[in-house]
Amino acid sequence: MSIRRILAMNRRYFYTLVHNYDRLSDSIYWPLMDLLIWGLTGLYFAGLSENSEQTIAVLLTGIIFWIVTWRSQYEITVNLLSEMWDRNLVNIFTSPLKLSEWITAVMLQGGVKMTISILFSGAIAFILYKYAFFQFGLWLIPIIISLCITGWAIGFSVAGLIIRYGQKVQTLAWTGAYVIVPFSAIYYPVSILPSWAQEVSKIVPTSYIFEAMRQHISSGHISLEKIVVSFALNALYLLLSILLFIYGFRESKKHGLGRLI
Amino acid sequence: MSNKILEFKNLTKKFGKFTAVDRVSFSLREGEILGLLGPNGAGKTTTIHMLLDVLTPTFGEINYFGKNLTDHRSEILKRVNFSSAYISLPWLFTIEEALTVFAELYEIPNKKKRIDKLLSEFEIEHLRKKQVYKISAGEKARLLLTKAFLNYPEIILLDEPTASLDPDIAVKIREFLKRERKEYKVSMLFTSHNMNEVEEMCDRIVFLNKGKIIAEDKPENLAKQISDSEVELLIEEDEKATRLFTREKITYLKDRNIFRITIKTIEIPHLLTLLTSNEVEFQDISINKPGLEDYFLKISKGVKK
Numbered sequence: 001m002s003i004r005r006i007l008a009m010n011r012r013y014f015y016t017l018v019h020n021y022d023r024l025s026d027s028i029y030w031p032l033m034d035l036l037i038w039g040l041t042g043l044y045f046a047g048l049s050e051n052s053e054q055t056i057a058v059l060l061t062g063i064i065f066w067i068v069t070w071r072s073q074y075e076i077t078v079n080l081l082s083e084m085w086d087r088n089l090v091n092i093f094t095s096p097l098k099l100s101e102w103i104t105a106v107m108l109q110g111g112v113k114m115t116i117s118i119l120f121s122g123a124i125a126f127i128l129y130k131y132a133f134f135q136f137g138l139w140l141i142p143i144i145i146s147l148c149i150t151g152w153a154i155g156f157s158v159a160g161l162i163i164r165y166g167q168k169v170q171t172l173a174w175t176g177a178y179v180i181v182p183f184s185a186i187y188y189p190v191s192i193l194p195s196w197a198q199e200v201s202k203i204v205p206t207s208y209i210f211e212a213m214r215q216h217i218s219s220g221h222i223s224l225e226k227i228v229v230s231f232a233l234n235a236l237y238l239l240l241s242i243l244l245f246i247y248g249f250r251e252s253k254k255h256g257l258g259r260l261i
Numbered sequence: 262m263s264n265k266i267l268e269f270k271n272l273t274k275k276f277g278k279f280t281a282v283d284r285v286s287f288s289l290r291e292g293e294i295l296g297l298l299g300p301n302g303a304g305k306t307t308t309i310h311m312l313l314d315v316l317t318p319t320f321g322e323i324n325y326f327g328k329n330l331t332d333h334r335s336e337i338l339k340r341v342n343f344s345s346a347y348i349s350l351p352w353l354f355t356i357e358e359a360l361t362v363f364a365e366l367y368e369i370p371n372k373k374k375r376i377d378k379l380l381s382e383f384e385i386e387h388l389r390k391k392q393v394y395k396i397s398a399g400e401k402a403r404l405l406l407t408k409a410f411l412n413y414p415e416i417i418l419l420d421e422p423t424a425s426l427d428p429d430i431a432v433k434i435r436e437f438l439k440r441e442r443k444e445y446k447v448s449m450l451f452t453s454h455n456m457n458e459v460e461e462m463c464d465r466i467v468f469l470n471k472g473k474i475i476a477e478d479k480p481e482n483l484a485k486q487i488s489d490s491e492v493e494l495l496i497e498e499d500e501k502a503t504r505l506f507t508r509e510k511i512t513y514l515k516d517r518n519i520f521r522i523t524i525k526t527i528e529i530p531h532l533l534t535l536l537t538s539n540e541v542e543f544q545d546i547s548i549n550k551p552g553l554e555d556y557f558l559k560i561s562k563g564v565k566k
Contacts, residue, residue, distance in 0.1 A: 008365030012351070015362070019353035087349040091408070094313040095366040096339040255276070256316040258306070261348060
């Protein structure tokens, strides 16, 4: 692997961010809107409940944590799509760039933009609601890494379908991640899900993280077991998703990448 | 021009039951410019995409510099580049940004110097801060060529490189390509619909039709395969000429005093002797010998049939 080529791809996606207002609004506008709408809604409902502080904390942390997963998957899928929209896909994959280097570059890009988004969202939450989501302390590190890996795994699965079937399935870049949202139990505990959905949530890594989040908000402690299970599931899914992407890429090459530009 | 630096054997691409490229084999020598010609759907782009590893062949082997493309992809593509009229660069980027990204992808030392030199060579240095979507089609073609030469390629695949260029710029580009070949022995695989350009540029031509090689030769030898020439005569005594041609059963087209006669090239001296011996004077004569375009048209007609 060449570090220079990985950095070159990161430069390429950084320029896209700078020039493209769509991408800037994805990074700033939508997280801001989510925090405003859900934060204010949370404030209203919190006023109706006995435990108002916890309610608002669950909502705001849920929003910020979901941004981690969303952004890390979005960077992978939309960066792949941007090559197709720019008719640049053939240029990129006729260069010496290896597929492993592209994979590393978009993971890195997703990680960086996720960090920017989370810092931005955390600051907004503090300014608007005096909510310090950094109260999770060092637990934030494994939590964010786990959520980020889930995002990568979703991203590569969707990217595998996009590279194989082209822009006709591009809507998955925006909708794909939401498949796991109901089972992730972001704003509610897993226990309120129907029994069949609770079974599904057992294989969704984010459900363990959001359960851990609520546990920390209510008791100040986190069960290490939840974090470990989420990491184990994530490791498996990330591996499978990368294999799926490589398979999709190879299948696509049988039909020609030139058809996708 | 002896070393084969690109060689492929029995290259075949099937899409379901349709065979787009059928057991094509040829090679490219060091410093050679090879034209890949054929009517639409002949398999040119399919072949080029397989050579660039963005399309997997159904079977066949591709070797660059004696190494297999599948096994040494990244190492090979560092020494190869391409330009096509059908691709673009990120449209919101400035020209400088787009070229910087590719210079880094090809790990070019002294990238700024190289970019500056090529921008100047292709006369687009004044556009360096302009975004790709704001430049004209001709400027974009030159930008893509700039990208294609960034990595000092030893082999370059050019798909319609001078399409949409003004004639004066096209001439400069051709001069640049010839110079690159002469000075650096760059080998080129060249497709174009401009037959005059192909005749001027290419040492050898591979003619594809329905995915198969139907001819492989020097441009002038392919043109020779068309035996008919067109002779245009300006004859003031047109009645005398008409009688002669009718008597001798020579088919002609007449437009006022101009006679157009399509005959085999080797029969032209006989026609001229006939005119002289029958005291038919002509005031002007022009002979249109067959060119590569005539060969292309003949083959294309064959395809339509």
